[in-house]
Amino acid sequence: MSVKECDHHKGKKRKVFRKIFCGIVVFLFIVLVTILLIWAILQPTKPSFILQDVTVYAFNTTVPNLLTSNFQVTLTSRNPNDHIGVYYDRLDTYVNYRNQQITLRTAIPPSYQGHKEVDVWSPFVYGTNVPVAPFNFVSLGQDQGDGNILITIKIDGRVRWKVGAFITGHYHLYVRCPAFISFGGSRSNGVVVGDNVIKYQLVQSCSVSV
Secondary structure (H helix, E strand, O other), rough: OHHHHHHHHHHHHHHHHHHHHHHHHHHHHHHHHHHHHHHHHOOOOOOOEEEEEEEEEEEEEEOOOOEEEEEEEEEEEOOOOOOEEEEEEEHHHHEEEOOOOOOOOEEEEEEEOOOOOOEEEEEEEEEEEEEOOHHHHHHHHHHHOOOEEEEEEEEEEEEEEEEEEEEEOOEEEEEEEEEEEEEHHOOOEEEEEEEEEEEEEEEEEEEEEE
């Protein structure tokens, strides 16, 4: 075989490889555009959260600048989308008072939420001798003396969206649920469910950002 014939065969192989490579690139581009179009048309709506109730098992401020508390919160989450599922890969729940975290974080187990589905979680959120900033501790004592304390149930997490067989990357999820807790003789919205255990039926919407 002459040198010209070898060069001719090599040229043919290069053309075949180029065609295959171009075909793969075009195919991937079409798939990507299709996914983006589906994503744009469906326009996923963020899940909605409702704080159903808060049960207070402990709320002790006898030690200065230290708080011991134990709550059980019931939260419902609804996926409002018709064709998009939600993967809750990480959900951490905790309680804030005046922008300060006053409990440890409690992890809610990962789960998948299908179209229009509703999930219910009832985690315990607690902390023993959690340090509280002195100015917040003073405000906490005043609010407790007045009979009402505004706390915020927070959820920080990471979610993914599922559109058909396509699953997105992770998105941050932030949920904020304000709750008024009554003390003393003003426990108008609380029900005694045990020894020094009060359950507050709230059923209120939470703010959600993704």
